[in-house]
Amino acid sequence: MLSTNSLARVLHCARRDNGAIPFDVFVGESLYGQNGFYQKRVSIGNEAGDAFCTHAENPLFTELIARHAFPCLRELGGPSLRFLELGGGMGSLKKRFKELKYRAGVDFSYLSLDISKRLIDFQKRWGKDNIQASAISLPLADRSIRGVIFANELFDALPFKVVRAVKNKDQNLFQGVEELYYVLDKQNEIQAEWRPVEPNSPINNYWERQQRYFQSIGRNLDDELENGRVFCINLYEETLLRELNRVLAQGEIIIIDYGDELDKTLNDKGVFDLRMYPKKHEVKLEQAHQSVYLADLTTDVNFTNLMLLAEELDLETSYQTQSSFMKSQLTREEETMIVNPLADHPWHEYDEVLTKDEKEDVFKVLILRKG
């Protein structure tokens, strides 16, 4: 995944091997390669270029995460407690957590890990204990973390594959899935090509898990799909979850991201699609190579898949929308203020984190517990 080759070189090799590159290899190169988005282009703060903004920039977001995390850390108690943040970006959470930690008098060390050298260098200004590495291969020993592992908008950022459902047009019978590849044609131009999924592809395991889930709720996934329905599927989310389970001895994993449950998305056409930020680089899925290195390529997280995996790993799960999670951290008095907001009350940022998200229903919170 962490190729340092340029896309052209990757494609050249693919041609030499008479092969082609699947879409996730392209995403890996585009995000993490030497010229990749996260290494070269991701913008920091208000520097010229594209804004890099998530809820983590909002002080209310950090405050409400802390209200959940601090009691959890206190309850665990004992020495060597850690808060491990993965993919912390500009380190906004780290910066504010330090201030809140002193006020709350809870003792833990804050460890940040990010794949981007640019971003990890920036995060250093908010404290030591920074690691530049990929979250899907953590340089941490088994069961070395007691505390909280936190990832905001990281799962959506991992390289993903693109597949489409193929049905027999006359009888509407499901035939299987095809995977999107890029190949070089005779003129050395990059072309998108849909290929049947190989029998040994990990896509099959993923697909079977979703099918089993549908069966368990009395439905048939294949029947519900339209011919040609496209999905972005993130197989690294499984690797990442297994990795987090490996390093966690006791405590919580908090995953916040945009995404949904699989069955909801089937009624709501158009999700699990490619998203490109900044939007000015947006192109159609099959032409995504035209924006290589320029954009953050992401897709919605399949929370059904994450929950099924967590159950397989014996983790206790709790899943809700971001706005309901955030609201559950408010005091009674604050709840009243949200209903009748005063123009100048100190919670003027509440709208972005609570109400707006509630309307849009984009962000979800998955909490996994161990021990």
Ligand SMILES: C[S@@+](CC[C@H](N)C(=O)[O-])C[C@H]1O[C@@H](n2cnc3c(N)ncnc32)[C@H](O)[C@@H]1O
């Ligand atoms: C959308 S940003 C979110 C940043 C931050 N959590 C926030 O909410 O502002 C995604 C972050 O994940 C990091 N990242 C992407 N892939 C990663 C990986 N495989 N391992 C570790 N960090 C990764 C990026 O460098 C970036 O900092």
